[in-house]
Amino acid sequence: MIAEERYAHILSEVERDGTVTVAQLAADLGISESTVRRDLEKLDAAHKLAKVHGGATRREDAHVMRDLTISERDGLHADDKRRLAAAAAAMVGPDDFVYIDAGSTTRELVGCLEERGATYVTDSAPHAQSLAARGLTVVLLGGELKAATGAVVGPDAIEALSRYHFTLGFWGANGIDAARGLTTPDREEAEVKRLSIEHTASGRRFVLTDPSKFGRVAPVRFAELADVTVLTTDVPVAYEGMVGIELVS
Template sequence: MLTAERHARIVEMVRLRGTVTVPELAAALETSESTIRRDLDKLDQAHQLVKVHGGATTRESAHLTRDLTLGERHGLHDEEKRAVCTRAASLVQPDDFVYLDAGSTTEILLDLLPPTRAGYVTDSVSHAIRLAARGLSVMVLGGELKSATEALVGPGALDALARLHFTLGFWGSNGITPEAGLTTPEPNEAMVKRESMARATRRYVLADASKLGRTSLVTFADFCDATIVTCGDVPEEYRSFDNVTEVSL
C-alpha cells in the first residue's frame, strides 16, 4: 500500500470512529505499529488529525479538552465559519462598541467587518493588529498572553473589562449544549469570556454546527445567554430554540 493511500485510510478511520488506537490501525492496514506511529506524526503535523497517547483523535474531539492552536484549526469547517461570520458582520452598526473574542471563527470575521466608525475591543493580540491594519478603531485588553489562542487572560484582562460596556459582542465556543451551556477547555479564558459577555447588550456566539451537542470542560455562559449563529449539519433538536439562528452556505 502506498503511503498516501495509507494516510488517507487512517484519516478516514479517525473521522468515522472519532478516536482510534495504534494497534487498531496497524491491524486494519496490515502494517507495523511503528509505521503507524510515524504516519500519525506526519498527519498530526499536517493538521489532519490529533495524535494522542496510544492513537489519534479528530480535531473536533481534541478541541473539547484543550485549545487547538490557530494553525491546528486552519481549514476546519472554514466554509461554515465564513457563512456564520458573514451574517455576524451584517449586525455591526456604525456607532456600535463591539467586543471580539479570540479564536479561529472570529478571526474570519475580521476581514468581513464593514469599514465604519464602530469601535472594537478584543482579547486577541493578533486580532487587534489586523483590525488596526484595516484602519478600524481597536483597543486590546491587558493581561497574560496565552500562546495557543493568542488570547490575553488573567487579572489584567478582567480589570480592563470591568470599566467597559459593549453594545455588541461576538464569541466562540468549543462546545454548546442546553444542559452545560457554552463551554471552553481553559478556566482563565472562560473567565474572560464570562466577564466580557456580561458587559455586552447584544451577544452572539459564532459556531459551526460541529460544536452543537458537545461539551468542553468549563462553562462560561448559559445556553440562552446569547444568540447562537451556526451553519452546517445542525441537529434537528437545536432548530427549535429561539436563540439559535441557522445560516446557509
Template structure:
C-alpha cells in the same frame, strides 16, 4: 501501499471513529506499530489529526479538552465560518462598541467587517493587529498572553474590561448543549468569556454545527445567554430554539 495512501487511510479511520489506537491502526493497515507512530507524528505536525497517548483523535475531539492553536483551527469548517461571519458582520452598526473574542471563527469575522464608524475591543493580539492593518479603530485589553490562542487572560485583563459596556459582542465556543450551556476547555479564558458577555448588551456566539451536543470542560454561559449563529448540519432539536440562527452556505 504508498506512504501518502497510508496516511490518508489513517486520517479516514480516525475521522470515522473519532479516535483510534496505534494497535487498531497497525492491524487495519497490516503494518508495524512503530510505522504507525511515525505516521501519527507526521499527521499531527500537519494538523490533520491530534496524536494522543496510545493513538490519535480528530481535531474536533481534541478541541473539547484543550485549546487548539490558531494554525490547527484555520482549516476546520472554513466554508461554514465564512457564511456565519458574513452574516454576523451585518449586525455591526456605526455607533457600536464591539467586543471580539479570541479564536479562529471570530478572526474570520474580521475579514467581513466593513463598519469603520464602530470601535472594536479585543483580548486577542492577532485580532488587534489584523483590525489595525485594515484601518479599524481597535483597543487591546491588557493581561497575560496565552500562546495557543494568542489571547490575553488574568487579573489585568479582568481589570481592563471592567470599564467597558459593549453594545455588541462575538464569541467562539468549544461545546454547546441546552443542559450544560456554552463551554470552553480552559478556565482562565472561560472567565474572560463569561465576564465580557456580562458586560455586553447584544451577545452572539459564532459556531459551526459540530459544536452542538458537545460539552467542554468549563462553562462560561447559559445556553440562552446569547444568540447562536451557526451553519452546517445543525441537529433538528436545536432548530426549534429561538436563540439559534441558522445561515445558509
C-alpha cells in the same frame, strides 16, 4: 443493498469527507431520500454520526479537553466560518462599541469588518493587529498572552473589561450543550468570555459556531444558552426548534 451495507457506505463517506448530504447518498446508493433519512436517524441514535438538516456530519468526541492551536484550527469548517463571518459583520453599525472574542471563527469575522465608525475591543492579539493594520479603531485588552490561542487573560484583562459596556459582541465556543451550556477548556479564557458577555447589551450577544460544536462539552462553562444567541450554519436534530439558535444561510 441490505441495511448493513448502506450503513457501512454512509459511515465511510462521513469519515472521509466529514459531512454528507441526503441527496448525495441517495444517488450513490440508488435509494430514496426517505430511506437515507431513516438510515441517518438510526446511525445518529447509535452515536455513529450526527444527523443535521439535509445530511449528516462526523460525530466528534463529546469531551473537549484542550484548545486547538491557531495553526490546528486553520482550514477547519472554512465555509461555515466564512458564512457566519459575513452575517455577523453586517450587524455592525457606525456607533457600535463591539467586543470580539479570540478564536478562528471570530478571526474570519475580523477579516470581513469594514465599519470605520465602530470601535472594536478584543482579547486577541492577532485580531487587534489585523484590525489596526486596516485602519479600524481597536482596543486590545492588557494581560497575559496565551501562545496557543493568541488570547489575553488574567486580572489585567478582567479589570479592563469591568470598565466597558458593549453594544454588540461576538464569541466562539468549544462546546455547546443544551444542559451544560457553552464551554471552553481554559479557566482564564472562560472568565474573560463570561465577563465580556455580561458587559454586552442583552439581545446583541452572538456566539458564532459551526455544527460540529453542538453536543460537545469542555471543562469550563462560561455562559448558558439563554444568555446568548447562537448563530450557526446547520442545526443537529436534537437542537431543532430551540430558542436562541438561529440559522445563517
